[in-house]
Amino acid sequence: MLNETLSKKRVHWPLLSKRGCLSCHTPHASTAKGLIRGSLSDACAACHKDSVARQKRSPTKHEPVDKGQCMSCHVPHASDQVFLLAQPSVIDLCGKCHDWLKHSSHPLGDKIVDPRNKNITVDCLSCHRSHGTEYKHFIYFATTSEMCTQCHIKFKR
Amino acid sequence: MNKIIAILILLLPISSFGAELVRLKHAVSVYADGAGVVLKQPEGVDCNDQSGFIIADSGNGRLLPYRFEEGIVKPAKEIKIPELSYPVAVKMNSKGEVFALDGIKRRILRIGSEGAFKGYVDATDLPASAAVMPRSFTLDNQGNFFVLDIFSGRVLVLSPEGKFLRQVDFSPDSRFISDVAVDRKGAILLIDSVLGEVFSAGKDEAVFVPFSKGLKEYVDFPVSVTADSEGRVLDELLDVRGHVVLQLGHR
Numbered sequence: 586m587l588n589e590t591l592s593k594k595r596v597h598w599p600l601l602s603k604r605g606c607l608s609c610h611t612p613h614a615s616t617a618k619g620l621i622r623g624s625l626s627d628a629c630a631a632c633h634k635d636s637v638a639r640q641k642r643s644p645t646k647h648e649p650v651d652k653g654q655c656m657s658c659h660v661p662h663a664s665d666q667v668f669l670l671a672q673p674s675v676i677d678l679c680g681k682c683h684d685w686l687k688h689s690s691h692p693l694g695d696k697i698v699d700p701r702n703k704n705i706t707v708d709c710l711s712c713h714r715s716h717g718t719e720y721k722h723f724i725y726f727a728t729t730s731e732m733c734t735q736c737h738i739k740f741k742r
Numbered sequence: 743m744n745k746i747i748a749i750l751i752l753l754l755p756i757s758s759f760g761a762e763l764v765r766l767k768h769a770v771s772v773y774a775d776g777a778g779v780v781l782k783q784p785e786g787v788d789c790n791d792q793s794g795f796i797i798a799d800s801g802n803g804r805l806l807p808y809r810f811e812e813g814i815v816k817p818a819k820e821i822k823i824p825e826l827s828y829p830v831a832v833k834m835n836s837k838g839e840v841f842a843l844d845g846i847k848r849r850i851l852r853i854g855s856e857g858a859f860k861g862y863v864d865a866t867d868l869p870a871s872a873a874v875m876p877r878s879f880t881l882d883n884q885g886n887f888f889v890l891d892i893f894s895g896r897v898l899v900l901s902p903e904g905k906f907l908r909q910v911d912f913s914p915d916s917r918f919i920s921d922v923a924v925d926r927k928g929a930i931l932l933i934d935s936v937l938g939e940v941f942s943a944g945k946d947e948a949v950f951v952p953f954s955k956g957l958k959e960y961v962d963f964p965v966s967v968t969a970d971s972e973g974r975v976l977d978e979l980l981d982v983r984g985h986v987v988l989q990l991g992h993r
Contacts, residue, residue, distance in 0.1 A: 632935075
């Protein structure tokens with residue numbers, strides 16, 4: 586496990602710190618699975634309390650975040666993806682729970698270039714912030730028209 | 743979730759209510775190299791005082807040097823060497839040498855001005871606690887290294903050849919340090935991502951003390967700190983959808 590972890594592009598830095606494994610685990614006993622210190626959300630929130638607080642303020646709740654199921658999307662030890670995401674494709678990752686293809690045909694995927702930045706493609710995070718925003722459906726703007734016209738500029742009023 | 747490498751021109755500071763305000767004006771964004779190959783999740787950038795800057799194009803496993811002259815970005819030849827697979831931080835010294843922290847090897851590489859691998863910067867003559875885990879690093883004007891060693895909870899100060907000069911241990915009040923900077927006076931600056939605070943230790947001082955507090959009001963999980971040539975401390979958060987640059991005052 587250690588060799589595989591340390592060979593990834595992104596290692597969760599606390600693992601390499603002075604406290605190492607004890608940053609998140611308690612070695613003797615715990616009521617939580619994996620000998621985590623407290624619940625998984627407590628362990629993650631010890632450092633990432635901003636993300637937890639963001640979800641609390643969000644009018645629309647994202648269930649895995651709201652219930653502290655951080656490992657629904659993240660790999661806590663190491664990953665080759667940014668933000669220690671569990672899969673290379675954000676669309677596939679969100680698609681584990683959200684079968685958006687059945688109700689949406691908005692272009693998404695590796696071949697759809699984001700008009701705002703030619704180095705990235707359009708995926709779920711282009712419009713939604715998974716830990717929550719102060720707006721409904723955790724989009725980045727107060728209204729859907731403000732959101733949509735970030736790319737569809739000709740429709741801006 | 744790529745970061746945009748944006749060149750910002752530092753405008754003359756204006757005063758407001760007695761506090762100095764720094765204004766940054768966007769000049770140009772860099773998306774690709776000279777051949778049009780786009781950047782992929784770049785995680786580091788550095789500039790010198792001769793209009794040169796270099797990007798750690800992490801996802802493509804290379805370094806990209808450029809020059810910025812008269813408002814135009816001029817790409818130079820990429821640096822792609824087998825010893826460097828995933829650069830996460832990059833610095834240049836006054837001799838044109840380039841230093842890069844490899845995120846997989848977790849070692850600092852020395853690269854010549856011509857782009858050739860010259861060896862690793864490994865600390866020698868270390869006192870107790872020889873284990874070093876570099877999270878970040880920087881250089882001062884004399885070419886000394888300041889290595890953020892998160893395993894031993896310290897900043898290692900090394901000579902340009904890598905010889906141990908001194909160390910400054912993290913403050914016991916700090917939680918998780920993500921970046922290190924050195925200002926023009928030789929003071930060391932650290933950014934604590936969890937607390938949202940900057941710690942500083944003056945030149946030749948042995949302890950870190952809080953330099954600023956209350957950044958949590960402005961940033962979530964700041965991961966980068968730097969000081970410009972005028973002595974201004976800039977704290978930068980690289981967020982998934984944008985970035986915030988805070989100016990924290992002079993040293």
